[in-house]
Amino acid sequence: MKNTKLGLISVLLLSISSPPMLAQTEAASETADNLRIKPRLGIGHTSSGGGFDGFTRLEGFVPLLQTPGKNLTFLEGRLFLDNDDANLGGNLILGYRTYSVHSHRIWGGYMSYDNRHTGHNTFNQLGLGIESLGTVWDFRVNGYLPIGDTRQGVGDAGVRDIFFRRNFLILEQGQNKEAAMGGWDAEVGAKLAQIGTDGDLRGYGGLYWYDAEGTSEIWGWRVRLEARPSDNFNLGLSLQNDDLFGTNLVFTVGATFPGSRPQGLTEEDDRVLARVAESVQRTNAIVIDHQDDFQEVSATNPETGEPYIFQHVVLGEMGGDGTFENPFGRVENGLDKTVSDGNDIVYVQPGTNPGIPPFTIPDRVQVLSTGPIQQLDTIERGIVQLPLSDAGVLPTINPGAAASVTMGNRTTLSGFYIPDAGTFGIEGRNIDTVTIRENAIANSTQVGIVLLETTGTVTVTDNSIDTTGGLGNSGFFIGNTAGSINLNLIRNQILNTKGDGMDIILFNAEDSTVTISENIINGNQFNGIGVRLVNAINVKFDVNENTIVSNGSTGLVSELFSNSNSSVTIVNNQISDNQFDGIAMALVDNSDGIVTITNNNLRGNQEDGIIMGLFADSAETVTVLDNTLSDNQFNGIVLFMRDNSQGAFTIANNTILNNQRDGIIFAFLDNSSGMVMIEENTVAINQGRGITVDSTTDTEGEVIIQNNHIFENETLGIAGFMIGESDLDVTIDNNEILNNGHHGIGVSIQESATLRLTITDNRVDRNGFQGITLNLPEPDGIFVDALNNATLQLLLERNTVMDNARFGALILAEDQSELFAGVRFNTFTGNPGTLDNANGFVVQTGSLTNLEPESTICLDLSNNTSENGFSLNYIDLDSTFKADTTANNGTISIPQLPIEPLGDCPVP
Numbered sequence: 001m002k003n004t005k006l007g008l009i010s011v012l013l014l015s016i017s018s019p020p021m022l023a024q025t026e027a028a029s030e031t032a033d034n035l036r037i038k039p040r041l042g043i044g045h046t047s048s049g050g051g052f053d054g055f056t057r058l059e060g061f062v063p064l065l066q067t068p069g070k071n072l073t074f075l076e077g078r079l080f081l082d083n084d085d086a087n088l089g090g091n092l093i094l095g096y097r098t099y100s101v102h103s104h105r106i107w108g109g110y111m112s113y114d115n116r117h118t119g120h121n122t123f124n125q126l127g128l129g130i131e132s133l134g135t136v137w138d139f140r141v142n143g144y145l146p147i148g149d150t151r152q153g154v155g156d157a158g159v160r161d162i163f164f165r166r167n168f169l170i171l172e173q174g175q176n177k178e179a180a181m182g183g184w185d186a187e188v189g190a191k192l193a194q195i196g197t198d199g200d201l202r203g204y205g206g207l208y209w210y211d212a213e214g215t216s217e218i219w220g221w222r223v224r225l226e227a228r229p230s231d232n233f234n235l236g237l238s239l240q241n242d243d244l245f246g247t248n249l250v251f252t253v254g255a256t257f258p259g260s261r262p263q264g265l266t267e268e269d270d271r272v273l274a275r276v277a278e279s280v281q282r283t284n285a286i287v288i289d290h291q292d293d294f295q296e297v298s299a300t301n302p303e304t305g306e307p308y309i310f311q312h313v314v315l316g317e318m319g320g321d322g323t324f325e326n327p328f329g330r331v332e333n334g335l336d337k338t339v340s341d342g343n344d345i346v347y348v349q350p351g352t353n354p355g356i357p358p359f360t361i362p363d364r365v366q367v368l369s370t371g372p373i374q375q376l377d378t379i380e381r382g383i384v385q386l387p388l389s390d391a392g393v394l395p396t397i398n399p400g401a402a403a404s405v406t407m408g409n410r411t412t413l414s415g416f417y418i419p420d421a422g423t424f425g426i427e428g429r430n431i432d433t434v435t436i437r438e439n440a441i442a443n444s445t446q447v448g449i450v451l452l453e454t455t456g457t458v459t460v461t462d463n464s465i466d467t468t469g470g471l472g473n474s475g476f477f478i479g480n481t482a483g484s485i486n487l488n489l490i491r492n493q494i495l496n497t498k499g500d501g502m503d504i505i506l507f508n509a510e511d512s513t514v515t516i517s518e519n520i521i522n523g524n525q526f527n528g529i530g531v532r533l534v535n536a537i538n539v540k541f542d543v544n545e546n547t548i549v550s551n552g553s554t555g556l557v558s559e560l561f562s563n564s565n566s567s568v569t570i571v572n573n574q575i576s577d578n579q580f581d582g583i584a585m586a587l588v589d590n591s592d593g594i595v596t597i598t599n600n601n602l603r604g605n606q607e608d609g610i611i612m613g614l615f616a617d618s619a620e621t622v623t624v625l626d627n628t629l630s631d632n633q634f635n636g637i638v639l640f641m642r643d644n645s646q647g648a649f650t651i652a653n654n655t656i657l658n659n660q661r662d663g664i665i666f667a668f669l670d671n672s673s674g675m676v677m678i679e680e681n682t683v684a685i686n687q688g689r690g691i692t693v694d695s696t697t698d699t700e701g702e703v704i705i706q707n708n709h710i711f712e713n714e715t716l717g718i719a720g721f722m723i724g725e726s727d728l729d730v731t732i733d734n735n736e737i738l739n740n741g742h743h744g745i746g747v748s749i750q751e752s753a754t755l756r757l758t759i760t761d762n763r764v765d766r767n768g769f770q771g772i773t774l775n776l777p778e779p780d781g782i783f784v785d786a787l788n789n790a791t792l793q794l795l796l797e798r799n800t801v802m803d804n805a806r807f808g809a810l811i812l813a814e815d816q817s818e819l820f821a822g823v824r825f826n827t828f829t830g831n832p833g834t835l836d837n838a839n840g841f842v843v844q845t846g847s848l849t850n851l852e853p854e855s856t857i858c859l860d861l862s863n864n865t866s867e868n869g870f871s872l873n874y875i876d877l878d879s880t881f882k883a884d885t886t887a888n889n890g891t892i893s894i895p896q897l898p899i900e901p902l903g904d905c906p907v908p
Contacts, residue, residue: 044254050245051287231259316352369415782809846876858905
């Protein structure tokens with residue numbers, strides 16, 4: 001298309017720029033012997049006709065070779081701009097004409113290339129033609145040959161109409177097409193009248209024939225008048241008719257400069273010869289047939305390759321045969337006529353809606369009502385919506401002594417109101433693959449939907465379950481003891497049940513997925529969602545975008561027991577105002593997998609926001625990321641391991657505000673071990689501590705607490721407690737710990753425990769009683785205490801400790817404990833100490849309560865600044881105190897007993 005346009009433009013430029021080959025002298029003296037044709041430009045307009053839109057044209061005529069009085073080779077080009085969205089088109093014509101002295105006629109022929117853009121498609125065409133022009137009579141024959149892709153679609157293929165006929169769903173499908181038409185036209189004409197000196201009026205009549213892919217051939221006739229009042233101006237009017245385009249009246253008008261003929265020629269031969277420069281007369285625009293290419297087909301089931309069969313039911317009708325034109329009046333009549341081949345659908349309109357008796361759906365049958373939007377997958381057009389669906393009225397199923405609806409294998413139930421069921425609203429047992437969607441279940445005597453031993457793909461979506469009877473009866477319950485399942489619980493609303501909103505129990509499941517998404521679970525007497533996985537291997541469990549609020553127990557309870565290997569993802573849920581915890585998880589008995597809790601809002605729950613425990617040799621990777629936990633009555637986050645469990649935990653980017661106890665608690669218990677990363681959290685205004693890390697007997701692990709913002713908590717900012725032969729590495733780095741009511745950081749180490757503690761680059765300001773306290777509840781800036789045969793390796797570097805209640809730092813070694821401390825490059829400012837010891841930094845060994853303390857301190861104190869000075873002191877004389885003090889800024893108070901050199905003490 002682009003090359004075509006450039007070619008046409010080149011012709012026009014050539015038409016403008018080419019100088020006359022020979023200027024006229026006097027018009028009256030032009031003769032056949034010296035007649036030369038000059039280039040010209042023109043403009044014109046043609047109204048719409050059969051197969052083309054009206055267009056405005058810019059045209060040019062360029063002589064290439066000529067022998068005056070004998071022959072002419074020429075190039076003619078046109079650029080079209082049509083009336084329909086100004087689409088471009090054009091043509092290029094190479095022609096030859098010769099004058100016969102004997103017959104007094106011009107004979108000629110041409111070849112052409114045509115292009116047309118319709119706004120949807122681009123077409124190309126070659127043309128050929130012959131002509132003979134005389135004083136009175138003319139005749140022409142033109143041929144048109146489309147090339148390339150001659151039939152193209154308009155827009156996307158689609159379905160124009162969907163309707164029922166008898167027991168079938170009919171799709172009227174296809175695509176509008178455009179086809180370039182090839183063919184020929186021929187005409188004969190004569191001069192009818194002279195207009196002025198040089199003008200004339202000619203009339204023509206002829207036939208045309210066209211054909212195109214997708215269209216039957218057409219014959220038509222055309223008559224036309226051509227008037228040239230002057231050589232610079234032309235008019236045309238044509239009338240044509242055929243069976244495809246009907247009758248069309250076409251008007252043309254054009255002007256050229258200069259004219260196509262010299263003026264003032266009087267001799268008859270000269271007048272004929274002057275016509276050698278007339279424009280070629282042909283259909284310049286490619287003729288396009290706009291085709292309606294649609295056909296009716298029966299909708300086909302992709303699963304079976306056979307047409308869907310509908311048994312139509314209009315409740316309350318009499319008789320009927322199940323066709324759309326003559327429907328059944330009862331659902332059971334439709335069910336009786338179905339075949340369990342995967343193609344049959346019972347399609348129910350409410351009619352007078354007298355109520356439907358309880359029923360069982362045969363295997364591989366769908367029972368649908370017109371109440372909600374109903375869609376089917378088809379081979380022809382993918383997903384299509386059924387006619388009559390989305391009417392809004394759900395047919396009612398009357399209560400019975402048993403379940404209102406019993407599902408079969410590979411069955412679907414959609415669009416029914418099920419009130420007051422005698423037992424279950426919907427039940428399925430020992431079946432494979434089921435879909436339950438867009439039903440309303442109210443006041444069931446027992447569970448709303450119950451599925452037992454159901455495998456395959458289970459889809460429960462867009463249902464409403466309101467109120468179940470009998471304590472412990474859930475809205476939805478599924479229980480399996482074996483097999484693989486793909487369970488999808490999506491966009492359901494479950495309210496006011498006497499048990500859990502959803503209750504999921506899977507034993508011995510393998511290679512399964514559970515998706516719980518976009519549900520509203522509110523006001524249920526027990527848990528919002530209860531999950532139990534036992535011996536679950538490779539189970540993927542995804543809970544996302546749910547609203548779980550105001551339930552009588554925990555929002556989400558998940559228990560993974562006995563060798564379960566699973567992936568649990570809990571994302572973007574609103575879990576609020578539940579009577580127990582927001583999320584509670586227990587991973588027990590060799591469970592091994594991945595747990596991710598991300599972007600949830602846990603607010604106002606009556607116990608913890610999140611509580612999770614690893615038990616009995618479990619090993620999990622746990623990530624708690626980007627959650628908001630606020631206004632919970634207990635703690636924000638509680639995570640712990642025990643009983644030989646191992647884990648890797650990341651607690652990051654959470655916002656934990658205004659909980660009634662601690663913000664974050666992590667505990668190593670009873671022979672557990674693992675890695676814990678607590679970073680970039682905001683922990684504020686909690687009524688207890690900001691962050692607490694605990695460890696008990698025979699535990700070991702690594703804890704990194706970094707880049708957190710911890711402020712305005714009621715007691716400690718960060719607290720840590722180690723009791724009983726545990727071995728822990730703790731790093732507290734680059735945190736802001738501000739305005740907490742008690743310690744900034746508090747850690748206790750005792751009973752033969754070993755702790756390697758690194759506290760670096762923290763800002764600890766304006767805490768109510770002390771900035772950093774390690775164990776004891778005295779109001780000091782930094783308080784380090786090793787008790788009961790414990791070993792503590794402490795690195796305290798580059799911290800800023802300002803304006804806390806008492807000492808900047810107080811470090812103690814008691815009860816036969818060992819303390820190895822490197823204290824370097826810290827700044828202690830505005831910490832007042834006490835009346836009898838007003839130092840900013842204090843280290844002492846011994847105990848006032850233990851009769852045989854014999855503790856050891858090794859201290860490297862260097863490059864620190866304390867505006868209140870430094871105090872090194874004994875309480876018990878049997879203790880050992882070794883220290884080096886270098887380059888500190890502040891006075892150092894030394895006890896009366898000597899302090900030994902540091903020597904080779906293993907100071908970090």
